[in-house]
Amino acid sequence: MDKLIRATAADNTVRIMAAITTETVAEAVRRHQTSPTVSAAFGRVLTGTLLLGAGLKDFDRLTVKIECEGPVGGIVAETNLSGTVRGYVRNPLAELPPKENGKFDVSGIIGDGMFHVIREVGFDVGSYQTPYHGSVPLYTSEIAEDFAYYLLKSEQIPSAVLLGVLLENVAPFVRAAGGIILQMMPGANEHIITMIEDTIRHAPHLTSVINEGATPKDLIELALGIIDYEILEEKTVEFACSCSMERTIEMVRSLGKSEVEAMLSEDKGATITCGFCNEVYRLDEEQLQEIADSF
Ligand code: ZN
Numbered sequence: 001m002d003k004l005i006r007a008t009a010a011d012n013t014v015r016i017m018a019a020i021t022t023e024t025v026a027e028a029v030r031r032h033q034t035s036p037t038v039s040a041a042f043g044r045v046l047t048g049t050l051l052l053g054a055g056l057k058d059f060d061r062l063t064v065k066i067e068c069e070g071p072v073g074g075i076v077a078e079t080n081l082s083g084t085v086r087g088y089v090r091n092p093l094a095e096l097p098p099k100e101n102g103k104f105d106v107s108g109i110i111g112d113g114m115f116h117v118i119r120e121v122g123f124d125v126g127s128y129q130t131p132y133h134g135s136v137p138l139y140t141s142e143i144a145e146d147f148a149y150y151l152l153k154s155e156q157i158p159s160a161v162l163l164g165v166l167l168e169n170v171a172p173f174v175r176a177a178g179g180i181i182l183q184m185m186p187g188a189n190e191h192i193i194t195m196i197e198d199t200i201r202h203a204p205h206l207t208s209v210i211n212e213g214a215t216p217k218d219l220i221e222l223a224l225g226i227i228d229y230e231i232l233e234e235k236t237v238e239f240a241c242s243c244s245m246e247r248t249i250e251m252v253r254s255l256g257k258s259e260v261e262a263m264l265s266e267d268k269g270a271t272i273t274c275g276f277c278n279e280v281y282r283l284d285e286e287q288l289q290e291i292a293d294s295f
Pocket of ligand 1: 241242243274275276277278279
């Protein structure tokens, strides 16, 4: 199971979230059948969203939405406090040749666009409040820098963000994935910031250490070097969706009696695919009739 750790250092002036997301990203790639470059981009967004969510408490649902002009067309990821994430991409099969250095052309597949964060509160307890919505233009479209730019510009939190996805040619295609977000809170000591920046600059590649079996704790140590830290929370993270047959029936019912009757007479059934996880729900004639009779 993938794990995420939230920790603090330097008298609470530095916050750290670190996660291994190899299985989470592999499941997302399996469900959405994404091309290699889209898998790299999608995996970074899913990991960044989990880490961003772990650093916050005031939401039920946090959505990161990338609206972009590149071939992928857009990426959405959504997380909650329990540590699950789900998401989708507009064009899963978009692809570009690798960059000259051999890396996936994530910035090319995304292109220019906007980075949105939406935090919703009260959804599950029936007291829905106006969602918080922060947006910034995409900065480099390599994803990690875009999360950092968002945190700085929209939330005024100077941050270092590292996100990595290592792919391979055989299923499940994702060999290693994970990330770290370090946030400098008010009062953070300049000396500590310089030490962390220096440690990160000289650290080995994130995906190579994850591939060698690193834990979230190892990632924290990789970023903090000799600085002491305290673990505040450790949890399991996974790709999971809230869709179900029950919710699908509710959704079909919400279309109205005449629409349900049309489905019955024209198709003798209905097939509904969840956009977030690609799960397919099939309603047969009998189930549709039951919905039609319930009006
Ligand atoms: Zn679903």
